[in-house]
Amino acid sequence: MVTENSVLVIGAGISGSSTAYHLNKQGWDVTVVDQEKENSLPIYNNPAVCINPNIMINDKRFNRLMFSSISYVWQLIEEIKLGESSAQQVGSIYILEKNEGMDRFNRLIKNNPDLKNYISVISPKKIWGRYKIEGSVGLYFSSGGWINPKDLCKRLLINKNIHKEFNTKVTAVEYMENMWSVSTSNNNKFKAKNIVFCSAADIKNYHYFSHLDFDQYRGQINWVDSEQIQFAEILSNDGYVIPVFKNMSIVGSSYDKNNSCNADSEVDTKNNLKKLAALLPTLNYNSLGVHSGSWVGQRAASFDRRPFVGRILDHEHNKYLNKKNSVASLKWQKSLYINACYGSRGFSFAPLASLSLANMMCRSLGNMDNFILDYLNPERRYFRSKGLKKHGIKF
Ligand SMILES: Cc1cc2nc3c(=O)[nH]c(=O)nc-3n(C[C@H](O)[C@H](O)[C@H](O)COP(=O)(O)OP(=O)(O)OC[C@H]3O[C@@H](n4cnc5c(N)ncnc54)[C@H](O)[C@@H]3O)c2cc1C
Missing domain, CATH: 3.50.50.60 (FAD/NAD(P)-binding domain)
Structure with a gap:
């Protein structure tokens, strides 16, 4: 009935x-x-997606939605008892040139005072010490993390x-x-x-x-084997890296409007590795070797x-x-x-x-x-x- x-x-x-x-x-x-x-x-087939915020300095409503949504993700994960091999709230760090980073942070907090509870600044000294990234600050978001979609x-x-x-x-x-x-x-x-x-x-x-x-956008992520990426947090700027997920690090991702080709693209692979190089310039790319895998997906965006x-x-x-x-x-x-x-x-x-x-x-x-x-x-x-x-x- x-x-x-x-x-x-x-x-x-x-x-x-x-x-x-x-x-x-x-x-x-x-x-x-x-x-x-x-x-x-x-x-x-996507091994892991990041949970990390966009930084929208002037859009209070978007920020409210984003921060409430991300907090809720971890609440739900606890409720359904998803284990650590499937999801981890490891934190995420948005890497920016130090002056630009401080300027963005100050404007963000001025327009959205509540976000002080969610975002803090990691100093250039610490960013260098931990990741060997020069002249940059990190906007640290403790509710960042990754999830295995399946x-x-x-x-x-x-x-x-x-x-x-x-x-x-x-x-x-x-x-x-x-x-x-x-x-x-x-x-x-x-x-x-x-x-x-x-x-x-x-x-x-x-x-x-x-x-x-709305339109459809093709995207590709790649994963690399690297013993050099030995930190837990997600790092991002133009691209992102989800470090050491099941012995691989995930890097991405590309964005191509109305391209329905679902085959792996060498050009996208190179671009994703370039984004990784821009994020972590001191990595030894020879020892990263060839990429060990990729995933192509379509996303519909309004x-x-x-x-x-x-x-x-x-x-x-x-x-x-x-x-x-x-x-x-x-x-x-x-x-x-x-x-x-x-x-x-x-x-x-x-x-x-x-x-x-x-x-x-x-x-x-x-x-x-x-x-x-x-x-x-x-x-x-x-x-x-x-x-x-x-x-x-x-x-
Ligand atoms: C490369 C890439 C990287 C990404 N990284 C991230 C990330 O790090 N973090 C993040 O949050 N998001 C990420 N995304 C975006 C995320 O994957 C999408 O926002 C999300 O998958 C959308 O989910 P959905 O359920 O709305 O749609 P979908 O996952 O597309 O699900 C729609 C479902 O509908 C089914 N379907 C379609 N038509 C029919 C039909 N006629 N009959 C029956 N079933 C049908 C499909 O089979 C599909 O399973 C990424 C996307 C891509 C492409």
């Missing part, structure tokens, strides 16, 4: 597995569908009450008789009262999302680099509305949600944003949820273009 709390989650990456986890925890009847075989999701996503889906349908590509979706019906490439049909699209760039195949502006999380308007109906109409009179697609387009920061942002989405679906919202759902509202561009005030939206 299809219950009121039934939901189809399309996609089992970090946004889909987080959404499924939170909804299952709140008693929903969850079915997750992914086109890939159970152990073959593209993201499972271990996290699989653990989030471990509960037997979550129905998992792998190797099942969604080919069509329709809303009929008050429920969502999904057809798949293996001729299955799934029905539920609610549907959440967590299938990244695949959303472009459904007319509900045709107004959303026009403003913020994911789309929440409900979608029924634009067919709303085209008859004008500026004078109140937000309350807008019509939304029934029981349809999106949680996608996380760009380069899915593992930092998706766990908390998915919790807010689940809370919205459960109609039990707190202040943080309201903030997140407002900031990541998929219709933010439409609202701005129509001069509509978002106040009054009922999430």
